[in-house]
Amino acid sequence: MNNNDQMAFLYDSTKCMGCRGCQVACKQWHELPAEKTRFFAGGADSGYQNPIHLSEHTYTMITFHEVVEDGKLMDWAFWKTQCQHCLEPACASVCLVGAMHKTENGPVVWDSHKCIGCRYCMLACPFNIPKFEWKKVISDIRKCDFCADRIAEGLLPACAKTCATGAILFGKRGELIEIAKERLSKDPEKYYQHIYGLEEAGGTCVLNISNVPLKHLGYPDNVPMEPLEKNTQIDMAAISPAVIGLGAILGVTAFVINRRIELAKTKEKGGQNE
Amino acid sequence: MTNQWIDIGHSDCIMIIGSNAAENHPISFKHILNAKEKGAKLISVDPRYTRTSSESDIYAPLRAGTDIPFIGAIIHYALSNDLVQRDYLLTHTNASFLVNPDFRLTEGLFGEIKGGAYTKNTWGFQKDASGIIKKDLSLENPDCVYQLLKKHFSRYDLDTVSKITGTPTDTLLKVAETFVGTHRPDKSGTIMYAMGATQHTYGTQNIRSYAILQLLMGNIGVAGGGINALRGESNVQGSTDHALLFHILPGYLKSPEVTDVDLDTYLKKCITKSEDPRSANWWGNYPKYITSLLKAFYGDHAVKENGYCFNYLPKRSANYSHIALFEAMSKGVIKGLIALGQNPAVGGPDGNIERNALANLDWMVAVDLFETETSAFWERPGVNPADIQTEVFLFPAASSVEKEGSISNSGRWAQWRYTAVDPPGDAKPDLWILDRIHKQLKKAYGEGGVFPEPITQLQWNYGDGEEPDPHAVAKEINGYFLKDVDFPDKKLSFKKGDLVPGFAFLKDDGSTASGNWLYCASYTGKGNMMARRTRSNPQDDPIGLNPEWAWCWPVNRRIIYNRASCDAYGNPWAPQKPVVRYDHAAKKWIGDVPDGPWPPLKNPDGSKNPDGKYSFIMTPEGFACLFAPTLTDGPFPEHYEPLESPVANLMSMQQNNPVIKIWRPDEIGDSDKYPIVATTYRVTEHWQAGAMTRNVPWLVELVPNAFMEISNDLATELDIADGDKVKVSTIRGSIEICALVTRRLQPLMVSGKKVHQVGLIWHFGYKGLATGESANMLTPHVGDANTMIPEFKAFLCNVEKVKGDIS
Secondary structure, eight states, X not given: XXXXXXXXXEEEGGGOOOOOHHHXXXXXXXXXXXXXXXXXXXXXXXXXXXXXXXXXXXXXXXXXXXXXXXXXXXXXXXXXXXXXXXXXXXXXXXXXXXXXXXXXXXXEEEOTTTOOOOOHHHHHOTTOOOEEOTTOSSOOEEOOOTTHHHHHTTOOOHHHHHOSSSSEEEEEHHHHHHHHHHHHHHOTTTSOSOOBTSSGGXXXXXXXXXXXXXXXXXXXXXXXXXXXXXXXXXXXXXXXHHHHHHHHHHHHHHHHHHHHHHHHHHHHHHXXXX | OOSOTGGGGGOSEEEEESOOHHHXXXXXXXXXXXXXXXXXXXXXXXXXXXTTGGGOSEEEEOOTTOHHHHHHHHHHHHHHTTOSOHHHHHHHBGGGBBBOTTOOOBTTBOSOEETTEEOOTTOOBXXXXXXXXXXXXXXXXXXXXXXXXXXXXXXXXXXXXXXXXXXXXXHHHHHHHHHHGGGSTTOOEEEEEOHHXXXXXXXXXXXXXXXXXXXXXXXXXXTTOSEEEOOOSTTHHHHHHTTOSTTEETTTEEOOBTTOOSHHHXXXXXXXXXXXXXXXXXXXXXXXXXXXXXXXXXXXXXOGGGGGGGGGSOOBOSOOSHHHHHHHHHTTOOOEEEEESOOXXXXXXXXXXXXXXXXXXXXXXXEESSOOTTTTGGGSTTOOGGGOOOEEEEEEBOOGGGSOEEEEOTTOEEEEEOOOSOOSTTOBOHHHHHHHHHHHHHHHHHTOOSSOHHHHTOOOOSOSSSSOOHHHHHHHHHOEESSOEEETTTTEEEOTTOBOSSGGGOOSSSSEEOSOGGGTTSEETTEEGGGOBOOOOTTTOTTOOOTTBSEETTTTOSSTTGGGGBOTTSOBSSTTSOSEEEETTTTEEEESOOSSSOOOSBOTTSOBOTTXXXXXXXXXXXXXOSSOTTSTTOSSOOOOOOSSOSSOOSSOSOOXXXXXXXXXXXXXXXXXXXXXXXXXXXOTTSOTTSTTTTTOHHHHHHSOSOEEEEEHHHHHHTTOOTTOEEEEEETTEEEEEEEEEETTSOOEEETTEEEOEEEEEOOOOSSSSSOOOOGGGSSOSOBOTTTOOBOOSOEEEEEEEOSSOOO
C-alpha cells in the first residue's frame, strides 16, 4: 500500500490539554492493569506524569513539561508518547521469528504466538518503545498496537475516539500530512516548523506537531532521517547466507580432511595385509 | 448557563475566570478550540497556570479572592474609553434608570446596616406619578444608573487594581483591550466560570461583576455571549431546578418562612409588580406556579378554601444552608442526617468541626455508591469508635447508568437516560429508596404523631410496581389538567388528565398540577421531549441550537434573554450569527424560542409597536440590572478582602463583606502566623470528594497522592524539594501533604509586598483505594452573603517542611 494511504495519527500538542483521557481509554480497551505509582517518582518537574515510563502495562501516556525560557515559564506543554508505527520499522526487521510485523494498512503489530521474548526489537527501536513482560514466566513484548482490532472494524482507535479536542486525529497519512502542513503555515508564530514523523526513521505513521521543538517534550533527538532497517536489513539479511555459507565451507573442508584421514588409514591397513 | 455548550464555539473572546475548564470540564474545550480556529482569543485568569492556561492566548495571574477588582479594571477600561454597546444599554438594561439621589457608597458600605442586614432604604429608583420608573435616555443625569456605575468603577483603575490582585498592569491592559473588543454589535464575548468565582464570601457579587461587564458589552442573549456557569455534578442543574437548596421550592419559587402565615401573605411577598404595561413582569404569574405545585403535592386535598394546603409546607425560621446545618449539628440540635450522595467529611469546610459534629447525631442514613469518609466517620484515624453513639445505616445506591431518568446539564438541557446495566447486589435507585422511606413514614404517621397531614396527605401516584415509574414522576413534574379546561383566546381545549403543553397554560385556580413549572413542556401529549435525539441541519440551524435534541428549559428556549440579541426593531445585532429575528410581515420571531412572544418595541417605520414588551421578562421592570437592588450585599459589586487576608482592603476601610455571618470569630487566622494565601481546587483525574475516582485503579494510577502546588520561590525559601512532605496549617487545623514545586505558581506583588500562594487539591480522604489528608480540614466555616456557599477558595495558611517521605 502507498505510504500516503496508511492509517496514521496526527498528534497536535497545542490542542492537547493533558487530560489523559487517551491514556485511560487505552488501558480500558486493552484491559491493562493499573500500575502502582507514587507522585513525583519521576523526579523534579515531572509533575502530574504517571506512570513515569511506558511499560508492558502502559502503551501510551502523556508527559508533562514546564517550558522555561530565561527562567520564566513560557508554557505547560504535553506530549503523547506511544509506538510511532514506522513505515519501515526496525523492530520488525530485526525480529528473528517474524512475530513483529508491519501490517499493510499501517499498524505495527506482533504475533504473540510467535514471539520468543528475545527482545531484539527493544534494542532496535530508536524511540525505545517495545516493553517486555519481565514478571511473567511465558513473557511477551508489549506496545501500542494502534488498536488494529478496532480499525479493522471501522472504529477509531480508543485514544483518538476519547480525545475531546481533536488533538489526536486519525486518518490517512497523506491527508494528515497536508493538515499538519496547513496548520504550520497558517500559524507560523504558534507552531514549531517541523512535522515529527515525516522523515524520522524513514517516516512514521504517528505524526507530531507542537509549539516547541519536540526534543523539549521528550522526543528523542538522535533519530536518523532514514529507515534504520536499511542498515540492519543488510546485516540481518547477510546472517543466514553467512551462516549457511560458512557452514557449507566448513562442512566441505571437514569432509575433505576427514576423507583424507580415512583414506590414509585404509592405505595403512591394506599394506599390512600383503 | 445563559447560553449553551455548543454556542461557546461562536464566541470571539472567551474569558475563563474562577474556572479551570480544561481540567474540570474538558469536553468544553472542543467548543473553545472551535472558536479559536475561527480566530477567537482565550483568556485564562487564575492564581496558577493550569491546563486551561496552557491553551490560552493571555494568562493573567491573580491573588485568590480578588476577582471583583480584576473585572472592575475591565469595566473601568470600557467605561472610561466609552467602549460600550450604547444602543443595547438603552434598549435592554436599566442604565437609564434614575436612582434615589440619596444612594451612595461610603467607606465600602452601601448605606445603613441594622441587625446584620442593609436597610436598603436608598436602593430604589425614582418614579413618576403613575409609578413608572424615571429614565434619562441621554445617560448624562448624575442619578442615572450609568453615571453611578461610572462613578463606582472610576476607583478601579488599572494601577490600583494591580496593587490588589497582583496582576501586572500590562497584563490587565491586554486583557481589557482584548475582551472589550466584544462591545461591537457584531462581536460577542463569553465568560465561563465555576467554583473559583462562587466559593467566596462575596461570590454572588463576583458573578454580578460579570453580569455588569457583559451587559456593557451587549453580550447577553447573543450567540457566543452570555454568562456561562459550568455546573459540576452531572445533574446538579437538575438538582437545583428541583429545589435541592434550602431557600427555594421547585422551579426557583421561594421557600416559605414563618412570617408567611398563609398563602395570601406569602403571595404578596412573592408576586412582583410593575406599573409599566410594556413590562411582561413574568413573576406576576407566580400564583399559577405555586398553586400548581401544591396541587401536585397534595392532589384533591389542596383546595382554595385551605390555601391549597399551603400550611402543610414547612416554614423555615432561619438559614438552613450547609454551614448552618453543621453549626446546629455541632450544638446537638440536629439529631438525624440523611446524606444522599453527599460526603461532607471530605467536601465540607472546616473538616474538624464537621466531622466532630457528625458524632452528635443519633442516626445517619448514608446513601452512596461506596462507603465514604462520611458513612465511616466513626472509625476515622484518631477516633475511638466506642466513643461515638451514632447509628449509621449505609444504603447502597445505583449509579446514574443503572437507573432511568433525566439529567439536566449546564445548558439547561434535560436529557433522558435509560438503564444501561442493572445495579449490582442490593444497590437501588434513589427513587426506590425515597419511595420506601416515604411509604414507611406514611405508615408511621398514619398511626399517630404530631401534625401528620403533610405526610399522610401527600399524593404519590407513581404506579404500583416494585419501584416508582420515573415516567410517572416526569409527567407529574410536567403537569396535568385536573379538569376539562378551555383557552378560548388560544383556541385550545384540554381534557382532565391531559398533560399541560407549557407553563403558559398553568392556572392559579386549582385546575392544573405541576411539580415544577420550569419543566412544564418537557413531557407532553407529544411524548417525552427529553428523550429526543434529532440533530438539526446546519442550513436550518446556523448557530447549532439543535432544538430537537432533548429538551431545554424554559419551553425549549436554548439561549435565554434572546430578544436582547436584537435591536428595538427586532433586527439581530450580529446578523452573521442570529439567535432570533422578528419577521414583521409574518408577525413572529424566527430562530430560537423567543424570550417572550411579544413583538419588538418598534415598527420598521420607527413608530412604537403598542404590543411590544421589554426583553428581560423575569425582572419586574423588564430590563437587565446593571444596578441590582435585590441582593443582600449591594446593588453594585465592591471589593472586600476574603475573611482571612494578608493585606488591608485598598478600596475602603471595610475589610470584609459587611453582611456575612461570622459563625466563628475566634477562627480567623491572621497573616503573622499564617502569611501564605491558600486556595483549593480539583484535577481532571479525580472527582469531588473522591469516592468515585479514588476507588478506580486507572485513575489512582494517574494521581495517587494528595498534593499541594507551591512556587519555586516559596519552596526555595522554605527549603522544600519536589515530593517533600509538608505540613500545611491554618487556625482551624493542619494536614500533611506532598509538595509539587512548580513555576506555574509565582509570588505576586500586592500592596507593595510579596505575597505567596499555594494550592491544594481537595479530593482526598481516609477511605478508598488511594487515601490522603483532606484539604478541607483547613478551610473556613464562613459563606457568601447571599448563598452561604463556603469560602473554600481563599484563606491563610502556613507551610513547613516535614521530615520523612510520602507514604
